[in-house]
Amino acid sequence: MFNWLGNVRDRLRRRAPQFDLVSAQQRIPQSAPLDAHSARVYEQSPWVYIAINRIAEAGALVPLKVFSMQGERRIGIDNHPLEQLLNNPNPLTSRFELIEQTLGSLELHGNAYWLLVGDERGRPGEIWMLRPDRVSVVPDAARVVAGYLYQLDGQTIPLSAVEVLHFQRWHPGSDFYGLSPISAARNAVLSDRHMADWNRHTFGKDSGVPAGIVNIRDFISDSDFERLKREWRSNYGGTSRRTAFLRGGAVEWQHIGLSHSDLDFLQGRRAQRDEILNIFGIPVGLVSENATEANAKGAERQFIERTLYPKLVRLAEKISAEMLPFYGGGLVAAFDDIRPTDSQARLEEIRTAYPLLSINELRASYFQLPPVAWGDAPVHTPRPKPLPQNEEGS
Structure with missing residues (x-):
């Protein structure tokens, strides 16, 4: 296997502290119990796969920008070094892949980790995604996290706290690891998988033949009884459905199972689907075959406002707090505000503020544009009245 992490660590400008690995491993807090199974759930549950992919891919499309703070105003910085780094995080990963994997890991594990590789100026020069199931936090009494x-x-490779950017969801039972939505969706996921397995066995292994009893009322010899069982299982135990031909009235079939309609199978699977999607914040209208165009648009708006945008804010604020200090103070990172807005209401707001604010204030507040030299005066600055001409000069 290509040991990319070993090669990356050889180029680290700031070396990780050499932990006492035995002592450090004894201090490692236990992670969430479902972490080891999260990847398998993602692979086997179609609704978990759909939910995580919808969030990760949609979030990876949103640009992140860096701003300088001037009082309460944010002034955009074109082509900031952090933006350049995110556009090319490392030789093997694109910007889309980095954000996709980060959001996906947060949904799957509740945690995501970036390895920051320093350049000659002491700034992050590369970003590598670390698999959450391979990372353990080493706590420290003084610094909370030692590495x-x-x-x-x-x-076992030790990494210092400054080398790793740890994104995590809130976990009420852990100070060091985030909580995955899969933990909350565990029962719904298991129920849905069991229903899918039952359906698969019904039409695969059981050839669509329901469970039942062949009741032989008349006494028959042991040899005839074994022959009848053998022939029945041979005829109805294969992968193709056959028709039974029974001679005489002494043998009858008694159905003991429940059919799909008896179990309300499809409605049950829809209920499991809805519960899983709701836990991940995916409105059912985004995937429902019965959603109208209006319902689908409303679901998309709800998804962007209540699910996707808060997740992007979490990433941006973590980047602002732990990465932007490498580039100086007074900087913040933010993803584009993708929340749908009421265009008419925004236009009315600008019209109301228009006579009260200066050109620069309007540019900063509503358009995130830098100030201009001629923009300090209010838009409606009264022009000086021309002096009246005297009669002699007329």
């Missing part, structure tokens, strides 16, 4: 341990090819 991290990364498992790779049977080796």
